[in-house]
Amino acid sequence: MDRIVDEWEQFAKTITPAAEHMDRAALRDHAKAILLASARDMTTAQTSSEQIAKAKGEGLEKTPSMDEAGASHGELRHTVGADLVQMTSEFRHLRACVIRL
Numbered sequence: 001m002d003r004i005v006d007e008w009e010q011f012a013k014t015i016t017p018a019a020e021h022m023d024r025a026a027l028r029d030h031a032k033a034i035l036l037a038s039a040r041d042m043t044t045a046q047t048s049s050e051q052i053a054k055a056k057g058e059g060l061e062k063t064p065s066m067d068e069a070g071a072s073h074g075e076l077r078h079t080v081g082a083d084l085v086q087m088t089s090e091f092r093h094l095r096a097c098v099i100r101l
Helices: 002-012 024-028 031-042 048-055 064-079 084-100
Strands: none
Touching: 002 024, 002 031, 002 084, 031 064, 031 084, 064 084
């Protein structure tokens, strides 16, 4: 997980001008919480219909820790000037790191 978070930080540094005023802790914020919540969620059994509904954001089962970590992360990024495209690119990069590493 540390390698993934390290790469998250390296990518987050490139999100300018937002990242120009962020320290290491801010760049890495919520990364581990998001990864751990995602891993827990992946181990939860789901029926086919639950899986489809969840993919559409319609599932009854929520993942509070992942939702909370993601929302907090997005809020922080927004307050330092990151836009929606930049925040989305950060999550796309995180996904790519998980797959690659």
